[in-house]
Structures are given as structure tokens and as C-alpha cells.
Amino acid sequence: MPKNPLPGESLRLYRRLLRYVVPHWRVFLLAAAALVVVAASEAAFAALIKPMMDGTFVARDSAVIKWAPVVMIVLFLFNGIASYAASMGMQWVARQVIKTLRSEMFSRLLKLPVAYFDSTASGNLISKLIYDVEQVSMASTEAVSVLIRDTLTVVALLGWMFYLNWQLALILLLGAPIIAKVINTISGHARRYSSRIQHSVGDVAHVAEETIEAQRVVKTFGGQSYETSRFTEANERNRRLTMRLESNVAASVPLVQFIAAVASAGIIYVATMEPMLDKITPGAFVSFLAAMMMLYAPTKRLTRVTVVLQRGLAAAESIFGFLDTPPEVDEGRQRIERSRGAVEYRGVTFHYNSDQAPVLHDVNLSIAPGQTVALVGRSGSGKSTMVSLLPRFYDLQQGQILLDGIDIRDLELENLRDQIALVSQHIVLFNDTIEHNIAYGRMSGVARSEVERAAEAAHAMEFISELPLGLDTLVGENGVLLSGGQRQRIAIARALLKDAPILILDEATSALDTHSERHIQQALEVLMQNRTTLVIAHRLSTIENADVIAVMDKGCIVEAGRHRELLARNGHYAALHNLQFRDEPAVQSSEG
Secondary structure, three states: OOOOOOOOOHHHHHHHHHHHHHHHHHHHHHHHHHHHHHHHHHHHHHHHHHHHHHHHHHOOOOOHHHHHHHHHHHHHHHHHHHHHHHHHHHHHHHHHHHHHHHHHHHHHHHHHHHHHHOOOOOOHHHHHHHHOOOOOOOOHHHHHHHHHHHHHHHHHHHHHHHHHHHHHHHHHHHHHHHHHHHHHHHHHHHHHHHHHHHHHHHHHHHHOOOHHHHHHHHHHOOOOHHHHHHHHHHHHHHHHHHHHHHHHHHHHHHHHHHHHHHHHHHHHHHOOOOOHHHHOOOOHHHOOOOOOHHHHHOOOOOOOHHHHHHHHHHHHHHHHHHHHHHHHOOOOOOOOOOOOEEEEEEEEEEOOOOOOOOOEEEEEEEEEEOOOOHHHHHHOOOOOHHHHHOOOOOOOOEEEEEEEOEEEEEEEEHHHHOOOEEOOOOOOOOEHHHHHHHOOOOOOOHHHHHHHHHHHOOOHHHHHHHOOOOOHHHHHHHHEEEEHHHHHHHHHHHHHOOOEEEEEEEEEOOOOOHHHHHHHHHHHHHHHOOOOOEEEEOOOHOOOOOOEEEEEEEOOEEEEEEEEHHHOOOOOOHHHHHHHHHHHHHHHHOOO
């Protein structure tokens, strides 16, 4: 007897997978019933051969000669209808399973913490969403179809063969243990290689996605050969692993057929011996041979189905591992209708990985409602980390961040983020119209006039009005059809439309020319009134009017005060200011 091909963890995975089929059990059962009809009609065809042979060619019975062709036509008609119904039913269930799994995966994708995306290649996530799900659907429906139809066909044909002559049927079964051993061996190889193939597909997708996103950098720096070699390596690994799997499967099928052929030769030899010829009619012998020949196709499919099954289980392991990834921690129960904007960092220490040194060390900063606080310092000093902690993109390890005196971990995550608008130096626009990209700042219904006002305030209407389609202009993937400054102003308009009490500007004017920057600063000065604003700026000239300038160095706030006050201290801020003042002409020149 073959070993259980789904031991332990595999059986658990398959049971979990079949739960996605259960909601569609009616269609599944109808398809399964159709598969039973298919199996029965195939066995009936083998059984029909006996009366046809004995009644026509031997006995020359006129009645048999008349009804035999009609029965054959009816059998093939039932077989065709049942095959179509089974195929369509299983495909319908399969697509439902795929739709449900992808919906659950996408929903989980939206709830995962930022740290997960920091450590996971987007190409691998896309591979799970597209490739792995298809493999799972095949295991949940196609494999089941084969198992139901072909197992029943084999059982029915063997039953008929035992009915005709049990001695000959026993000879055929002598090869069953060897066939079972072959299938078990294939199963082990298939699971192992399927898992590796999934990773290789993710690698191919990752390299392709990176190259597409960075195609301007690739062209500028002549990286075509390097990227080609990266893709070729990933592509070759996928080909090599797939060929190893297919080689195992391809070798197993003729091996199984050879074993069956040896058993068949033994049957023919025994059947043609004198004692056996007296016990079996010509029709029974031909019917037995027909049933034996008809066993080859379902046996071949059953041999291959283990590969489909193991591919699906390897994919299911990947998918369920993703679905079981813990979402962002959201244990807060308190809500704020609209925050006053009082923010306090109290003894904040944070590190991205426990095995790395902290990025922030015991940071303390109190921000009054409506204040504009600028964070300045060298790259890597912790400025972006500071503002990333406020909307809880990351959870701090020590200390507290308070909003209106409430620990942000005690606030519902969605409610906390409702209080914050963000404009990052890395602008993200969707492949949609300018209007929809700005309206994204407030997901509920937004009047076009409100979008226009936000665009005016961000000085974006200056270029939008010159476009042929105005606000209805498509921006292209990630805003590729717009300039850097135009993308930046759309992002600012989006943040302004949200009208949140707290505004985070992370290098928000970095892509603007001097003329646009002046207009934006004027707009922001008005909009920052009665709004708590955290500004990260490289150009110190843009934050001279901030209420508080916090100077960061190596994860600590080393100075805090107003512009003139900090210059008078002649400390870290003065050093940064003097360095930038010295380099200012070069900076402006490069921007022009």
C-alpha cells in the first residue's frame, strides 16, 4: 500500500485549502457527480465490448447488432456532457477560490506593518499574489477532479476485470506496489522542487520590477548588461529547477507505463494458455484487454497529479504563511474627534532591528498645538525616524509618544492617522487623473471645487491649467508624465485637502525650483496656522521662521530653539548653517 502522500503538515495545509472550496459545495458536488458519470461511462464502454464481440462477431445476434451502436453513441454523449459539466464546474470553483485568496491576501497586504515591506522584496509578494495562488487553485480543484474521475475509473475498470477473470486481474495488480513507490518518490521530489520554483519565480519578478522602476537609472549608468545578467541568472535558475521537476515527472510516467506493460504482457501470455482459453470467451478477453488499455490514461494522470498536488501544497504553505503574518498592532481603544495637535516625545528610544544600535536615544521633545517644529541635522541623524514614529509606521521600544496627552498606542490606529497628513520626499502618485490623486487626501466624496482650491493653495493650478485635460490629465505610473516639482505640488495639495490637524513635511519642497518654492512657502505659512507642523528640511533657509528648530545628531536632539537663538549659540546648528551658506551658490546652480 502507498504511504499517505499528505502526512502531518501537508494534510493540515490541504484541509485548510479545502475550506475555500466549502462555500461553493453545491457547484463542487454537481461537478463531482458529473465526474462520477464520466468514470462510469468509460468503464461501461469497456463492458460494452464483451456483448458486442460475443453477440455480433461470434453469435451474430441481430438484436445486438442493432442496439450496440446506439448504446455506444449514448455512452459517448453522456460522457461528453458530463465531461463539459465537470470541467466548467471545477473551473468555476477554482476561479472563486483564486478570487477569495487574492482578496484575503490583498487585504492582509494593506494591514501589514511597514517593517514587513522593508525586509520583503515586492517582486516576491507579487509572485505570491499571482503565481502561487494559481498553483493552489490547481491543487484544490484540478487535482481533486483527477483524483475523483480517474480513481473511480480505475476502480470501475478493475472491478469489471475481476468480474471477467479474477486470476488475470490479480496478475495486473502485481505491479501496484512498485507504482505506489514511484508515486511516493515523485511526491517528495515535487514538494521540494515546487517550493524552490516559487522562490525563483519571485526572484524573476523582483529583478524585472526593479529594472522597470529604475529604467532611467539603468540607461543613464549603462546598467543594461548588469541587469541582463541578473535577470538571466534568475531566469536560468527558474528554468533549471522546473526542468528538474519535469524530468522526474517525465521519467515516472514511462516507468509506470512500462510496469503496467509488463503486467499486461503477463496477462496476455497467461490468457493464451490452453487452460485459460477454455474459461474466457473472445468477447470477454477483448473486453478485458480494452479495460486494461483504458487503465493507462487514468494511471498516467494519477501519476502526474501528485506533482500538481505538491506544487499546490508548497504554494499553500507560502500563501498561508503570508496570511498568518501578524498585522500592524492595533490595540488602541480611544478616539479623538479632532486633535488639538499637542505632541510629546518622552524618553523615546528606537531601533529597527534588535541586533543593531538604536537609531534614536532617549529623545524628548514637546510640541505645543499649532507650533511649527523643524528637525534638522546630517543624514542618518534620525529625523525621518522621528516623524515615522508619530503615525506609528514603526512602534518604539522604549518611551512614549503622546498626542493630546494620550499615548498613541492607546488610540485606534485609523483614528490616529486621521489626524495626520504627510508629504514625503519620496512622492507616490497613482496611475490616475490629477484630480483623483489630489482627492486621495480625503477618501470620502470630494467636490471638484475643493480639489481646485487645494491645488491653488499648493500652486499646482499654475501647471494644471496649462495641460490639455487639466485636472483630468493622467499622471502615468507613479507620476512619470510629470516633472519632479509638479509631482511634489500635487502631493502637497493632497495633504492640504485632508486638512488634518498635524502636518508632516519630509523634505516637502525638495523638488521645487526657487520660484515655486517661494509660492509654496507662502501658501504653507497660511495653512500652518492653527496646525501642528513637523518639518524635515535640508535647506535651512526654508525653516528659519519655525517656532522650534530641533537639531539632531546621532539619534539625539542636541540643540533646540529659534533660528537666531541657535545661531547665537554657535553650536551644531550654526555649523550646519555656515556649511550650507558656503555651499548655497553651488546648490542653487545645480537646481537651476
